[in-house]
Amino acid sequence: MRIISLAAKRLAASLPTLLLILVGIFCLLQFAPGDTVDAMLAQMGGGDAAIAADLRRFYGLDLSVAEQLTRYLWRLVRLDLGFSAIYGKPVATVILERLPATLSLMGASLSFAFAAGMALGVIAARRVNRWPDTLISTLGLIFYATPSFWFGLMAIVLFSVHLQWLPAGGFGDVAMGYTGARRVLDIAWHLVLPTLTLGLIFLAIYLRIMRASMLEVLSLDFVRTARAKGLRETRIITRHVLRNALLPMVTLIGLQAGTMLGGAVVVESVFSLPGLGRLAYESVVQRDLNTLLGIVFVSALLVIAVNFLVDMLYARLDPRIGA
Amino acid sequence: MNRRETLLLVGSTLVGVPAMAQETPRRGGVMTVHFSTEQRILNPSLQASTGVYIVGGKIQEALVDLDAAGNPTPVLAESWESSADGKSITFKLRAGVTWHDGKPFTSADVAFTAMEMWKKILNYGTALQLFLTAVDTPDPLTAIFRYERPMPLGLLLRALPDLGYISPKHIYETGNIRQNPANTAPIGTGPFKFVQYERGQFIIADRNTNYWRPNLPYLDRVVWRVIGDRAAAAAQMEAGQILFSPYSALAISDFQRLARDPRFEVTTRGNEGNARTNTLEFNFRNPILADIRVRKALAHALNIPFFIENFLGSFAKPGTGPIPSVSTDYYPAGMPQYPFDVAAANRLLDEAGHRRGAGGVRFSLRLHPAPWGEDISLFATFMQQSFAQIGVRIEIVRLDAAGWLRTIYNDHNFDLASGWHQYRSDPAVSTTVWYRSGSPVGAPWTNQWGWNDPTIDQIIDNAATELDVPRRRALYADFVRRAQTELPLWMPIEQIFVSVFNKRLRNVANNPRWASSSWHDTWLAN
């Protein structure tokens, strides 16, 4: 119960930020040359002025900017995200359709980056300054410096085209018509390369943070005490050190949530995944304001939610914080 | 091998009869198609574009289609005739055709579609049917189109395969046509019945068991896979995950590579009806470009055959004007041309008074290439490089689709623009409108250059209503001659869309707009 009230308070505190973002993007996009009808005419390959005017009336684009904004905000208050110009469906439906792909990708990437970063960071810290540490740290740096889309392209060339081990893209093989567990496995198989691509840079960051954090904690008094007491090294690591070293990692997740969604735009483009990232890009290009604002709204909520969970987790991990 | 056998072997090789021609079609199988740009709607009665036909054309049908020779052939209309004054055109419709939901197809559907969709909403349909006043339906299998001004039968029939798709009246008569859910779940009379559309992923259509052509189609199912990335599509083609990639949707280098692979056929066959020309559009509001010597100089500065051979992999040919050579009825030979001649270009610019200044630059221009098609951006780069040779500095401005349309055709904020002109089987449909004055500001792909010529307007208007075929042909020859002399825009390259087929597919490309056609006789070998 307390958690819900805390969550509600956090949401209320974030409302001004949300409003700022939505109004900001709305006003900004008004300055973009061309509107959604122009994008539609481009797709149609032509059309006369009467059609264009008719469509503008249909999409409510003949109203003033202030009026359009007011209408949008009024709908938002009633949790109505509006109608998508591109898809002719409610924005909520469109986003829900695309959510699974993005959530799977982000979830998988985050888990991979976190788990691998943690493991590698611990190993590097334990063997500090010896060759495992040097190797891992160097790899970490290289991963950090690699442009994700370039890595994705090279991975496709190597693993899909030449070795033919993994598929070149898509969210599962549609023509096969798999269902149930088979479908889940198929999708998972298609997500291997995208997960690696998106998770790479975050892996590098977590690795470095974990290593630094571990080293710091390992030098603290209580660890020396535990060692003096004769506890085994592994037990020390898992029981005492890890808990404390994880704190900065957990904070980082909150900070990276927004960046990850941005990275998803490019990865989804390279691997043809039907996710929110690509949808956002499409709605900018097609000037579909409702869809773009809907995505911004959902992603902002996601970031706020993740940060909230992170704070909860932080409180549990660190007994010094009054939980 | 004895002498007789050797002779037979040599003989059969010389005759070259493909074994395929004698194969019997196999029933069944799934055809997977590369679907590169998703559309907002799938109903071809409401949107005329290849992106819609690739799907909608299998589900819905038009009054006529094209046969292998490119002549109109009956589909939903069995026969047609025009009155002597050209103001009434009667179509006799096919009997025994049902919609996918079981209701019968009648002339009421034709009347409704023509008046409510073609005339009011369909792009290019609104212009074509501008003078359509009514469609009479004396009986369920007859539709009479009544026009205010004479409509050349040839023009109408050639336009109908693209602009003549029929939608069911009983589905669309209630509610707003634009918001009808059938727009993304089409109901038609065609060989394939819509099943599912997963946005961003795929579209599925299954065999129509009640199709009016007996024992057709052969295929069980068609799946359109959404693949936005060209390289990914080529990879899927090679992996056999897609069997057909239409409308030049792969990279040019992939065309060249797949053409060398014996599993695939890379060809322009079957797309002759979908010709387009690359354009170089001039904005007369910039006084430099208002001078015809400058325009001619720019034209002479481009080595088009070199560009085609080295950059387009020879999947194109030099253009000669607004009417491409695929138009056997109207293509006029011997029109004014502007071959590659750097000396002439330099001389013309000198004459026009533009001396070379610092760094050898005479003046600068901004070029806005359209953001679709790999060939457009390659051409833009080539133009930048070529014009640098004659002292014209080009800055390429990149815009997305909506921005580009608005900037060029509405704001007129450009010097040079380069895109595609789609030739839609008759000059009156979407070609002459690039030259005729009077289009409202903001209408894309029309004359927005700040130029007009009353003579050419007159020629265009006369040709649009001329019923006599040879006279019409002569008028369009005049039109092209004038267009090429005045050069308000230039169309130096002619292209036909390239299709890539997996050779397992049979009965493909058997009419000039096959990719947009209904695929009722396509089959899949093992």
Next chain:
Amino acid sequence: MRRALLAYIRNPAAVLGAALVLAVLAMGLAAPLLFPNDPLGLAGRPLQWPGANPRFPLGTDPSGRDIMAQLFHGARVSLLIGFVATLVATAIGIAIGALAGFYSGFVDTVLMRLTEAFQTLPNFLLLLVLVAVFGSQIETVTIAIGLVSWPPVARLTRAEFLTLRTREFVQAARVQGLSDLHLMLREVLPNALPPVIVYASVVMAVAILLESALAFLQLSDPNVPSWGNLIGLGRNVLRVEWYVSAIPGVAILLTILGVSLVGQGLNDALNPRITGR
């Protein structure tokens, strides 16, 4: 200062980083000497493999342009974009962070809400919108990248200002009656700068990555020989002529590696806490 410099030189990774950055800088400076012609001009037949033609050691791209020339000239573009975008981001970030940290209260709340808004919105999305609105010219793209990168700098500056604000030397200066502006610029800022400068290396790395991502999506300036543009051009021919995308990718990787190592080296040199090295 001297001690920091010595600590830096003794760090092999930091020296490697400096060497990489200097190498890229050298490439950029040497470009007009080694490749005096327009790198974007037609040089030869398109899509020649590296080494196939002695005139083009790294081959040609789909538009027939010399890849090596583009690589060298691209070094200037990438470094310039990185540098200017970082400057923009750092300037905005320091200004906002300083004001928020120094004044707290209402000013702090408003500025922090603004920062939070920018951070909650995925920065690449905002970048897409900015480019759609303001265009793809290189100047616009650079400023746009700066505009989406300032929030972490602001937070860092604010944190530093919050701690330093209460220190004795600041109290002393305040008692002397010096103005707020003088306090901020002359007393607090010089002490707050070191971690911000170190962070600037991260900002620069991200800026170069963002520009190349934009170019990859065909949203950057095509009149400029940037590495990202080359990767984007190579996307269509990835299957066979993968070197068109591979080569500039390696260049970006090494540049960012260098910048990151320099930043890390600076951090280690200026904050000599035990990190195990």
